[in-house]
Amino acid sequence: MNSIVLLIILALYLGLLFFIAHWAEKKGNIRWTNNPYIYSLSLAVYCTAWTYYGSIGVAANSGLNYLPVYLGPVIIIPAWIIILKKIIRISRVNKVSSIADFISLRYGNSRFLGAVVTIVCLFGILPYIALQLKSIAETFHIVTNTQSSSYIFDDSTTYVAFALAIFSSIYGTRYVDASEKRKGIVTAVALESVLKLVFFLTIGLYVTFYVFDGFDDIYAKASKLELFRQKNTLGGLPQAINWFFLCILSMFAIFLLPRQFQVSVIENNRENHVNTAVWLFPLYLLLFNIFVYPIAWGGNILFDGQAVNSDTYSLLIPQHFGNEALTVLVFLGGFSAAISMIVVSSIGLSTMVSNNLIIPYGLLGRLKNNEQSTINKKIVNIRKIGIFSLIIMAYFIYRFFALDYSLFSIGLVAFVIIAQLAPSFFGALFWRRGSRTGAVWGLIVGFVICLYTLLVPYALGITSSDTSFITQGLFGVELLKPLQLFGLDYLQPVPHALFWSLLFNFLIYVAVSVSFKGNYRERNYAEMFLDINKYITMHENAFIWKGTAYRTDIEKVLIKFLGEERTKRAMNIFNVKYNVDKDEKLADARLIKFSENLLTGHIGTASAKILIASVVKEEKITLPEVLKILEESKENIIINKKLTETSNELKEISAKLQEANASLMIKDKQKDEFLDTVTHELRTPITAIRASSEILYDDDEIPEELRKQFLQNIISESDRLNRLIDKILDLEKFETGRQKVNFATHKMVETIENAIEPLQQLINNKHIHVHVEGNGNLKADYDEDRIVQVVTNLVSNAIKFCPDTNGLITIAVYDKHEVVQVEVSDNGKGIAPNDFETIFDKFYQSTNQNFKKPIGSGLGLAICKQIIEHHKGKIWATNNATGGACLSFTIPKKQQS
Amino acid sequence: MKKILIVDDEPNIVMSLEYTFKKNSFEVYIARDGQEALDILKTQLPDIIILDIMMPLVDGFETLEHIKKNEKLQHCKVIFLSAKNKESDIEKGLALGADAYLTKPFSIKKVVEQVNELLGN
Secondary structure (H helix, E strand, O other): OOHHHHHHHHHHHHHHHHHHHHHHHHHOOOOOOOOHHHHHHHHHHHOOHHHHHHHHHHHHHHHHHHOHHHHHHHHHHHHHHOHHHHHHHHHHHHOOOOHHHHHHHHOOOOHHHHHHHHHHHHHHHHHHHHHHHHHHHHHHHHHHOOOOOOOHHHOHHHHHHHHHHHHHHHHHOOOOOOOOOOHHHHHHHHHHHHHHHHHHHHHHHHHHHHHOOHHHHHHHHHOOOOOHHHHOOOOOHHHHHHHHHHHHHHHHHHHHOHHHHHHHHHOOOOOOHHHHHHHHHHHHHHHHHHOHHHHHHHHHHHOOOOOOOHHHHHHHHHHHOOOHHHHHHHHHHHHHHHHHHHHHHHHHHHHHHHHHHHHHHHHHHHHOOOOHHHHHHHHHHHHHHHHHHHHHHHHHHHHHHOOOOOHHHHHHHHHHHHHOOHHHHHHHHHOOOOOHHHHHHHHHHHHHHHHHHHHHHHHHHHHOOOOHHHHHOHHHOHHHOOOOHHHOOOOOHHHHHHHHHHHHHHHHHHHHHHHOOOOHHHHHHHHHHHOHHHHOOOHHHHOOOOEEOEHHHHHHHHHHHHOHHHHHHHHHHHHHHHOOOOOOOEOOHHHHHHHHHHHHHHHOHHHHHHHHHHHOEEOOOOHHHHHHHHHHHHHHHHHHHHHHHHHHHHHHHHHHHHHHHHHHHHHHHHHHHHHHHHHHHHHHHHHHHHHHHHHHHHOOOOOHHHHHHHHHHHHHHHHHHHHHHHHHHHHHHHHOOOOOOOOEEEEHHHHHHHHHHHHHHHHHHOOOEEEEEOOOOOEEEEOHHHHHHHHHHHHHHHHHHOOOOOOEEEEEEEEEOOEEEEEEEEOOOOOOOOHHHHOOOOOOOOOOOOOOOOOOOOOHHHHHHHHHHHOOOOEEEEEOOOOOEEEEEEEEOOOOO | OOEEEEEOOOHHHHHHHHHHHHHOOOEEEEEOOHHHHHHHHHHOOOOEEEEOOOOOOOOHHHHHHHHHHOHHHOOOEEEEEEOOOOHHHHHHHHHOOOOEEEEOOOOHHHHHHHHHHHOOO
């Protein structure tokens, strides 16, 4: 294909990415840019051109050795739910903008440590970016069938690199605050992740099912090739150890690679997005690996005996069959993989270079004397130039150091260098004692061992000058042979370098940390990092600082970097958050930490600390003091928690008491009313008896008939008194539960007839017609005497309510599945609906009753209710269709004992 | 002949009072609740009323309030005769304007004495 055409295609493709990035940036916080899928896909920046092309090369030459790089992440990813969320939380709270910031903050805002981390990252990542450019350039030449030109300005790939550098520097530095989210870049990266996967699957399907007849066919043909068995044998224990170290290496890489830290931590919008990434990202890696093997061995079959670069099989195969469209697609996929990595890495690196190297070492002093707008412009420009020059530098590394090594091996070298951050990084998360000095020395020693065992031999291998260093060791000392250090000779160079460098790094980190205590600031941050959940909302509280500082001084510094408006807004937020008076003159520890955080995104943690420290007067605090304060604040938190719990309990108890009290008051009032009514009801017959007796006693002239009448009154009132006392005692027995109920099975209709029998005289007197209906065999368990009492009561009431002529009482018995229902209804005037419930109250007297004085005691229905409830039944009142009263009750057929 | 109105819902109590006051030469009217009493008072102007408190429909307190509102009945004496013997009830009864408050059970002689005293006999 003509290189101009391909360049135009590339330009269009880059244009599309520009557009996507631009669109995502402008549209802001909409569903499309802020969701867990975009987040998960952006993590796939892990799969670079190295994955895209390099895995195939490895699979073609040494079988399954490409797998550990994917196995490592897949194994460690479930732990993300805890570890990554913790990292995200710490970074969000402290406005961390890079991994260098993260590590240097934990070790007491250490400027030096931040710089060391940055340099280590530069050494690791620059060749890695070079590698991506190499892959773009080489594949470009394959697709266009051109040769790389030795004069760089004749080489079209130079211009591709240039365009990439411009794209990245424009879109990577939209904000001065480096901890801000870059939605545009992230969305573009996510899109590229989709594209590279789709294109890779396309070529995989093409090779497997179009070129060959499926997996079996490839296997059958490949197994006939020379070296098939040898290449696909896993080997013994040394090989297993190699695998083990490669897995460990890639586990670290997924946390520590600056681009991974950038997308997984800095660009994370919500912690919960991690939950989706935990399954989606491994799935992505799995899909990416399905066709690696078929393509690799398909290529081995097709190009058997030819001198071709197996890394580029995925391009060579479609080209071999003249499928130009597919070739270009595959190329675009690889291009996507490469530029995602280049863009994200260069953004991360340039933030680190500006915030951890350039600004704290030199530029800060000069920045302070500038105006806010100038400062911001300068910072952004540093980053822009940083991104641009990093990419250009990487391009030169590629051009001049040629990079003869395969994609895979250079990638691993980068991994080993970055893995040096592991002890101080994970120590920051889990170990309180880890100190700055330990971190610095561990890192430096580990890095030097990397240089000695990996970078130097590789560099010598490239220039192939004097190899006696490799074969005979430094100064000819056998034990110092860089690839078999201290006689360790069965590991491949990469695991070998990883083993020694990390071993020394880790031992020194631990040993130094244990031997020399860190300063109070390190200890303070250790506490904040480890217990981030405790400090998440009011984390400024956890910062310990002693000294004098004036708010106006601090505000002046903030205004310099943030501008008047933002400073004011931030101060307002601070005042509200901590309930601080706005006229307060002195700044406290919280404000110091708050201000450092505000500046951190712009200039990095170390510079932020230096800046703030320059306008305040800090007093030294001893380590024991810090520990004491931390201990106290911890205790306070616990005590506070306990107090809150106790006070909640007390509130609950007091609410319950109030409730109980209210119900007691109601009961007390009910009791008073009951006593009132009882005394009244008892006094009434006594009054009548007394009055009659008095007359009989005093008056001798009383006519015989009247005398008898008065005596009759005395008798009936005495009976009434007696009945009343009986009923009160009855009711009291039921209410206190002392009334025994003797259950036995009876026929309800019979019981009703027994109850009506004694009332017959009364019924006849009033000429009332009583009608009993229902199945005569319907049985239930009940105390017959008690139910007779209920029926008697209800029928007596009905008799009272019946009109003087044509009175009609209907007693109906129904079978309602589990219960027997009895209804007693009359054709009187009915009950006012208001009274349906109250008529069962003690001494109820209807406001609506139309007869003069109830013959009963006012306790009848109350007792009925008690009896029915003791049978676990219900009793209620309604009016029937003719308007008469209808009282019903139910009784369960079977009583549960 | 003095007129007396007895308001009570207990027929046996009413019977004793009725007998006694008739014997003492009163013209006796009987009502079995407050409403009936107010009906009677529309046509009759008794000299004294004996009023129970706990009665259906219109109770004694309410009845007294109506009586006090009626100008024609201003001269009419009222005695509460009730089983409610709490001090608060007695105070309430007297505050409403009753001339006396007797509690049940009562001595008939005392009731007669009280009536005579109020009527200045």
